Every structure is written in structure tokens, then in C-alpha cells.
């Protein structure tokens with residue numbers, strides 16, 4: 001039987017509608033959740049993601065603004081702006097769109113954002129809390145993936161989850177979140193030998209390697225759950241994932257498409273984190 005498609009666009013939309021109620025409630029209490037996004041340079045993909053964040057915020061009743069800085073901005077100037085936003089009471093969430101130009105130390109920038117306003121969930125304090133299972137801002141893409149699995153009632157406990165990729169923003173954290181849900185987790189990466197032996201043993205396969213169509217039906221187990229995090233742009237401008245959708249869908253039980261799979265969930269979970277930040281900071285008197 002062909003796989004069920006996990007529609008991240010539809011699910012994201014449904015969750016955003018539910019969030020509208022939460023935001024209305026906060027506004028009635030005098031708290032207007034506010035997200036500030038900083039974008040450096042003019043990478044077209046980054047611009048389009050930032051636009052998506054702005055639109056989705058407005059749709060949910062979250063106020064937002066975008067600070068555009070030229071690619072030539074100094075690291076010092078960027079850090080100074082973040083410091084100002086850390087001290088601005090009306091700003092609940094701060095997000096610096098990645099990637100940054102080469103002359104800027106990305107990790108330093110991430111660490112300069114207050115952990116209370118780190119709605120991307122990239123700050124080491126939030127990463128550490130996520131690892132220990134404490135309350136934290138979760139990185140949006142991994143958070144979106146776990147939300148998808150829960151929403152489709154896909155069992156995780158006891159399953160073999162194989163994560164392809166070890167980036168700080170997707171691979172490493174999604175493995176941790178799956179472990180927290182009692183999956184047995186294997187990380188694979190560019191140096192993994194006999195990679196397809198692992199992919200074929202996965203009950204849940206997370207493909208986050210950035211190689212178009214690297215995984216196809218022959219590389220997966222019957223009845224597996226396939227989560228495709230790859231966003232690869234083809235020459236004609238269209239998008240393709242790390243998974244060859246049609247051959248994988250013949251064998252899988254569930255599969256996410258690209259587009260309309262994981263991507264829209266990333267933005268949805270950012271909104272959820274911004275609401276959380278607004279609630280948390282208001283309790284701290286901010």
C-alpha cells in the first residue's frame with residue numbers, strides 16, 4: 001500500500017489557527033508577543049524564509065519586525081544590535097537568520113542572544129536544557145518533526161530512529177528529541193561506512209544531509225516512516241528533498257513531501273516558541 005503523506009503545510013496551518021486563540025488571550029492580558037528577525041545580506045532563500053516568518057506571525061496575531069543589515073556589517077555592530085534587543089522589554093523573541101556571511105562568527109552571535117529570547121532554540125543554554133529534558137526552547141525544525149510524528153499518532157518508543165546528518169540545527173537535536181521519546185537512535189554522517197545498512201534498518205528515517213534524492217525505495221525498510229528535511233533547489237527553480245519521493249512512497253508507511261512537509265512546520269514552531277517567550281518573559285517581569 002502506498003505511504004500516507006504527512007502534510008506539514010496543512011498541519012502547520014491547523015496549529016497556527018489554534019495559536020491565534022493563545023495570542024488573543026495574551027493580548028487581552030496586555031502582552032503583545034513580539035518577534036524581531038535580523039537578516040544580514042541579501043540571500044534570496046533567506047529573504048523568502050524571513051518573509052514567511054513575518055507573514056505567519058501576522059496571521060497568528062504576533063507582532064514582528066525585520067532588521068535588515070548589509071552583508072558588509074561588522075560582527076561588532078551585529079552584536080551591539082542584539083544586545084539592544086536583549087534589553088528591549090517589548091521584544092520577546094530574537095532570531096538571526098542563518099547562514100551569516102563568512103566574516104561573522106555564527107556561534108558567537110547565537111550565544112549573544114539572551115537564552116530567554118532565543119526562539120530558535122540554538123543557544124547552548126537551551127540546547128543543554130533540551131539534553132537534560134528540562135523546559136527549553138526547542139530548535140524549530142526538530143520540534144516540528146516531533147510534532148508531526150505525534151499529530152499523526154506515529155509510535156516512537158522502542159523504534160529504531162536513524163538520523164542522517166549531524167548539524168547543530170537539525171541532525172543532533174532531532175536525535176536527542178527522539179531519544180527523549182524512547183527511540184533507539186543511530187546517527188549517520190558523511191563518514192559512516194555501509195550507510196544503507198543503517199537506512200534499511202530504520203523504522204523512522206530522518207534525512208537531513210542536503211543531497212538531492214540520495215535515499216530511494218531500495219534504501220528503506222517496508223513500512224518505515226520517512227521524514228525528509230532536505231531542501232535542494234533544482235536548476236529549474238523547483239525544490240527536491242534528500243529522498244526520492246515516488247520510489248520511497250511505494251515502500252514507506254508515512255512520508256513527508258518536499259515542499260509542504262517539514263519546512264512549513266519550522267515556521268509554525270517558531271511561532272509557538274515566540275508565544276512561549278512572551279509568556280515566560282512576562283512572568284519574569286519583562
Ligand SMILES: Nc1nc2c(c(=O)[nH]1)N[C@@H](CN(C=O)c1ccc(C(=O)N[C@@H](CCC(=O)O)C(=O)O)cc1)CN2
Nearest residue numbers: 049096097098099120140259260261262263264266267
Ligand atoms: N535562524 C534560523 N535560520 C535558519 C533556519 C532556522 O530554523 N533558524 N532554518 C533554515 C531555513 N528556514 C527557516 O529559517 C526555513 C526553510 C524552509 C521553509 C519552508 O517552509 N520551505 C517550504 C518551501 C519554500 C520554498 O519554496 O523555498 C517547504 O518546504 O514547503 C521554512 C523555513 C535555515 N536557516
